[in-house]
Amino acid sequence: MATGHNFILDLMTVLGAAAGGGYLAKTLRQPVLLGYLVSGLVVGPFGLKLLSEANEIKPLAEIGVAFLLFALGVEFSIAEFKRVKDIAIKGSLLQIGITITLVALLATAIGWVEGLAQGIFLGAILSLSSTAVVLKSLTERGEINTLHGQVMLAILIAQDLALGLMLAILPALNQPANLASALLDALLKVLVFIAGAYAFGRWVVPPVIKSVAQTESNDLFLITVIALCLGVALTTDALGLSIEMGAFVAGLMIAEIDYSDQALAKVLPLRDTFATLFFASIGMLINPFVLIDNLGLILGLVTVVMLGKAIIILPIVLKFGYSFKTAFITSFGLNQIGEFSFVLALVGLENGFLSENQYLLLLGTTAITLVLTPVWLRFSPRLADELGNLPGLAKYLRKFRDTKALSIPETIRDHVVVAGYGRVGEIIVKILHSQGYNVLVVENSEAAIQKLRIQKIPYIFGDADSEMVLEKAHLEKAKALAIALPDPASTRLLLKRALEFAPKLDVVVRCHDNNEIDLLTQLGAKEVVQPEFEAALEIGSHLLITLGEKQSIIQSVINAIRTDRYISIRPERGGTLLRKDLKEASLELRSTWVTVENGSPLNGIALAAADIRNLTGATVMAIQKGDRTLYYPKGQTILSSGDRLQVVGEPEELAGFRDLMMGRLLIGSQYNHWVTLTEKSTLVGMNLTDIQDRYNVGVKSIRRHGKLLNSIKGGMAFQSEDCLLLQGERDRVEVVEKLAADGVTDVTDELLTNN
Known part of the structure; x- marks a missing residue:
């Protein structure tokens, strides 16, 4: 077969295998990136050897990386970068410097390298993280614009800039006399490129793109954009800098003109196609025989590298004022070895800094860390929450807050909280503001916060799903909450936590997909809006x-x-899909299965009558009745002995649910109602016994700072902003509700006299 045909066959083989691997990964609810990596291993030279010219795929893979960074540059916000510029510059220098130092000292001490120069080279290889893999994973999860996403990308961009300097300086470690000239030469190249790129982007690119756009030829516009992207990328490559750096700068040039959205829309399909080739090409580098022969050593290296880099990055992010959760997700999102470490490793092999065996071990270690990255990014938010709730750590971690800026009137109440100030959130705020309602916006984008400052609209700068942020939002005083976040996982977590702070809050949610409607409704949203x-x-x-x-x-x-x-x-969804949806959501929300016993007060009553979420905060997501399972059961569903209930909630909420199951909370026979104590309430300072004796009303639970307190001691004094679950006769509960709100006392004597 002709060479050209061989190349077409190889290209078809890689794309076909990637499509199959991506489909299988998506079916198994795994990131498609894993499917691409594994497909490359299967068809590559160490797998089925289906490629005759594997090296010819490499240039196309590099185009994929260029397009990834080009698209990032087009979408890049200078305002967003200014918000994270400190950690991008200072934080990255700290991370690279500390990593190189520790690796050089450790590797030299244990004898894994022969000298300090080799140790420094190895440290440089390990200091880089993967822009391509992290960017792809964040894009899949819809987390590009989250705070941890912005911090990760800021550090990665700085690392890409550092790569060019490393390629110029590190080979000179063998000739110390040439080190200063190599450094000077690298800095000069960077300065020349930046100056040229600024001039080209300011005076050449805008008129050229405008002239091409005026021809109204889509083909010509696309070709021009591709030529610009690859041309600048090749320029940086010729200067000894990274292709990534050039592609990113080319994107910045386009971002500053009026046709950026059109350019991005044209490039995205090409980006996704060529990026698939890149990830498959990474999979081709994995040699399973080397992995098997050195499995113990490589797994040890993977553990040391990923845990070590996370430990280095975590305190650096905390030092720059970010929350523990943001720092934790960032540290475990950047703890892999970057794909361009392959380039450094090859330079190290050619210049004698690495042996053949060390090179192969590094390739295997790097490949495994890249494969594990999407998994870490998926589970790190949940793990951060778990660690943040540990008794020994919770108090210490409270000082690391997500709220880096806020503007809230001290007397704010009866307001509407809007989470997210994107296109949807901004319209919601305009509607409410035009009608004279008090609005408080929660947003983690500096560009959006700047708009709110100009309009003098109260705001909190931080992650809306953070408990620290929700404390500042005064949900217990709010009229309603509108959730318009870009991330489905953050939306679910915010909804759950908001109702922990204010169980009776009216919450309206914008959902992202059909399969979220039932889930969000079941979690307590009063209204779920699907835009389509x-x-x-x-x-x-x-x-x-x-x-x-x-x-x-x-x-x-x-x-x-x-x-x-x-x-x-909406299209009908079968039990298999519903089960998968619920299983995925349960990874973020604590869940357990509980069986309804014969003597349980839940036996024989409807789900709505049980009022489980109101009484305990827990939510029933599924009910197993014999051989059939009801997902997201309706309120009229009758509970029977032997039913197994899947319940989600915090540990204290699940404990409250068990109290309900055991009859320690009354169902149906008495009126149950949540009230919030204001600062002027006469109930502030009272305790459970006082209210029981004076008004014959029980307090079954307290929510304080969002935490459910089931074990209430008689002497516990109530505080302002406490949410109390009252239980008793309706008229008595309503009187206590008035006392909770405004401290009215003139009706209580009449009530007590009548009873």
Whole structure:
């Protein structure tokens, strides 16, 4: 077969294998990136050897990396970078410097390298993280614009800039006399490139792109953008700097002109295709025989590298004022060895800094760390929460807060909290503000916060799903919460935690996909809005008006669809898909299975009548009745002995649920209601016994700072902003509710006299 045909066959083989591997990974609820890496291993020279010219795939893989960084540059916000510039510059220098120093000293001490120069070279290899893998993982998870996503990308961009300097300086370690000239030469190249790129991006690129766009030729526009991206990338490569750096700078050039969105839309399909080749090419480098022969040593190296880098990065991020959760996710997102460490390792092999055996071990270690990165990114938020709740650490970690800036009136109350100030959140705020309502916005984008400052709208700068941020938002005083976050996982976590702070809060949520509607409703959202369905309802409503239907009938139809969670218009989902959705959500939310016993007060009553979430904060997500399972059960579902309930909640909420199961919380026979104590409430300073004796009303639970306290001692004094679960006769509970709100006392004597 002709050489050209061989290349086409190789290309088809890689793309076909990547498609199959990606599909299998997605089916197994794993990141598609893992599928691409494994597919490269399967078809590569150490697997089935299906490629005849594997080296010809490498240039295409490099194009994929260039497009990844180009797209990042186009989307890059200078305002966002200014917010993280300190950690991008100072933090990256600290991380690289500390990593190189520790690795050089340790490797020299244990004899893994023969001299300090070799140790420094090895430290430089290990100091780099993977821009391509992290960027792809963050994109898949919708976390590019999260605070930890911005911090990670800032550090990665700084590392990419450092790579060019390393390639110029490190080979000169064998000739110390040439070290100063190598450093000077590298700095000169960087300065020349930056100056040239600034001039080119300011005076050449805008008029050229404008002229091409005016031709209204999509083909010509796309070709021009590709030529710009690859041309600048090749320029940096020729200067001895990294291709990544050039592609990123090319993206910045486009980002500053009016046609950036059009350029990005054209490049995205090419980026995804070529990036797939890159990840598959990484998989081809994995030699399973080397892994098997040195499995113990490589697993040890993987553990030391990933744990060591995480330990180095964690305190650095904390030092720059970020929360423990942000620092933890960042440290475990950047603890792999970068794909361009392969380039450094090859230079080290050619210049005698690494032996053949060390080179092969590094390749295997690097490949495994890259494979593990998407897994770490998936589980690190949950692990951060678990560590943050440990008794010994919780008090210490409270000083690392997500709120780096806030502007909240001291007397704020009866306000609406809006989480997320993107396109949807901004419209919500405008509507509420125009009608005179108090609004508090929670956002972690500096660009969005700047808009809020100008408009003098109260805000909190931080992650909306953080407990520290929610404490500042005064949800217990709020009228409602609107959630319009870009990340589905953060949306679920925020909804759950918001109801822990204010169990009766009215929460409206913008969902991202059909499979989230039932989950978010089950977790306690009063309204779940699906934008695509809402657009369809508006179009359908307009058509019905055009066809002569009465407005009242149309509104009735629309309301019925919304009340029924869009069930009548969304595709039906089978039990397998529902089970997968619930399993994925359960990874973020603590869950347990509990069986309804014969003597349980839950036996024989409807789920709605049990009022489980109101009484305990826990939520029933699924019910197993014999051989069938009800996912997201409706309120009219009757509970029976032998039913197994999947319940999600915090440990104290699950403990409260068990109290309910055992009859320690009354169901149905008495009125249960949550109230929040204001600063002027006459109940502040009282205790459980005082309220029981004076008003004959029980206090079954307290939520203080979002934490549920089930074991309430009679002498525990109530504090302002405590949420109390009252239980008793309705008229008595309503009187205590008034006392909780405004301290009114003139009705209590009459009530006590009548009883």
